[in-house]
Amino acid sequence: MAAFQHCVASPWTRKHCFANTCWKKPCHRGGCCCFSSRKFANLSCVVDGASQNMNNMQLKEVLAWKELLSNDSNQEPQLYTSSKVGNLEQLTLHHVASNQQVQVFLFGATVTSWKKNQVERFFLSQEADFSGKKPIRGGIPLCFPQFGPYGSLAQHGFARNSMWHLKQIGTTKDGSATGVVLSLSSKDVDAAWTSAWPYAFTAQYQLLLGFQGLQTNFWVRNEGEESFSFTFAFHNYFDVSDVSSCQVFGLENIPYYDRRKNDEWNERGEENLAGFQIMEPVDRIYVSTPDELAIFDSSKLQIIKVKKQHLPDSTLWNPFGIEGSDAGWSKFLCLEPGAINQPIELKSGEEWHGSQMLQCE
Numbered sequence: 001m002a003a004f005q006h007c008v009a010s011p012w013t014r015k016h017c018f019a020n021t022c023w024k025k026p027c028h029r030g031g032c033c034c035f036s037s038r039k040f041a042n043l044s045c046v047v048d049g050a051s052q053n054m055n056n057m058q059l060k061e062v063l064a065w066k067e068l069l070s071n072d073s074n075q076e077p078q079l080y081t082s083s084k085v086g087n088l089e090q091l092t093l094h095h096v097a098s099n100q101q102v103q104v105f106l107f108g109a110t111v112t113s114w115k116k117n118q119v120e121r122f123f124l125s126q127e128a129d130f131s132g133k134k135p136i137r138g139g140i141p142l143c144f145p146q147f148g149p150y151g152s153l154a155q156h157g158f159a160r161n162s163m164w165h166l167k168q169i170g171t172t173k174d175g176s177a178t179g180v181v182l183s184l185s186s187k188d189v190d191a192a193w194t195s196a197w198p199y200a201f202t203a204q205y206q207l208l209l210g211f212q213g214l215q216t217n218f219w220v221r222n223e224g225e226e227s228f229s230f231t232f233a234f235h236n237y238f239d240v241s242d243v244s245s246c247q248v249f250g251l252e253n254i255p256y257y258d259r260r261k262n263d264e265w266n267e268r269g270e271e272n273l274a275g276f277q278i279m280e281p282v283d284r285i286y287v288s289t290p291d292e293l294a295i296f297d298s299s300k301l302q303i304i305k306v307k308k309q310h311l312p313d314s315t316l317w318n319p320f321g322i323e324g325s326d327a328g329w330s331k332f333l334c335l336e337p338g339a340i341n342q343p344i345e346l347k348s349g350e351e352w353h354g355s356q357m358l359q360c361e
């Protein structure tokens with residue numbers, strides 16, 4: 001509420017206020033982040049503060065965990081198909097009414113494809129490994145219970161390396177979305193990992209495909225006696241025409257850790273009032289980011305919106321061809337909502353939920 005009052009105080013700043021951040025700092029986003037050129041006039045404004053408040057309200061409803069009805073394959077034969085890729089089982093879920101489909105592997109619960117109107121929105125590396133011995137590179141690997149190298153585990157933790165279970169496939173009660181729920185518990189995780197992170201947990205991962213887009217919900221519960229803490233991220237690899245044709249919106253003036261400079265802290269962030277354009281390797285953890293971010297791809301004329309909940313931070317990563325880069329480095333941009341800077345602590349019996357809604361226009 002305080003944030004809203006602050007926003008309406010000045011018509012100039014109102015355009016640039018994110019309801020959840022502007023109470024922390026003065027609104028100093030001079031200039032408009034909207035695409036002002038006539039060519040893009042019909043594209044929606046990516047970070048329009050006036051609609052932001054409304055969006056945030058809608059978001060709360062949208063991002064509630066939705067119960068699924070079990071699939072009755074007689075009634076809904078087109079809901080999903082399953083297939084094998086390499087050693088791994090893959091599910092393809094359809095939402096026919098909005099012409100979307102999503103593919104997810106039980107290994108790592110890794111989403112590898114999201115198509116809307118037959119157009120692929122995620123990058124999947126040609127070097128991706130489907131043996132079940134390495135995480136699948138592309139789509140949405142899950143970083144849990146550790147983001148990056150910050151902890152006792154190997155990079156990004158074990159969720160992306162573990163075999164998840166299919167719990168449910170179905171439609172939501174109101175019939176507006178199709179979804180799948182996968183689950184993982186500490187008992188499913190290889191002992192080599194649990195010896196370094198010895199806590200009892202259950203996790204559920206729900207994908208919902210509906211008219212609004214693709215929503216991903218991650219849920220974790222402490223099933224043990226002891227408290228534990230963890231960090232988390234949805235490691236989204238978005239498919240782009242060329243990374244240097246992309247602008248990122250929502251990270252202007254947000255402080256970040258620069259992973260390319262030994263995690264140097266940049267308190268003021270960067271101005272980048274017309275959106276952040278990637279022209280060199282970037283690997284940053286932005287702290288306390290707005291709940292709506294966007295990538296504009298000027299060659300594809302595509303906007304991907306990332307609306308997140310309970311995920312304060314966001315990593316932006318592209319290796320830009322440096323040594324060790326994936327051969328397809330120019331074709332992806334990773335924008336990864338997460339809870340990274342402040343680990344989440346769960347006491348015995350407590351639960352945490354983080355979620356994102358991905359939309360493309």
Ligand SMILES: O=P(O)(O)OC[C@H]1O[C@@H](O)[C@H](O)[C@@H](O)[C@@H]1O
Binds near residue numbers: 155259336
């Ligand atoms: O190669 P991995 O383990 O999948 O990680 C890829 C990248 O993931 C990003 O989240 C990190 O910020 C990068 O530093 C890292 O290189």
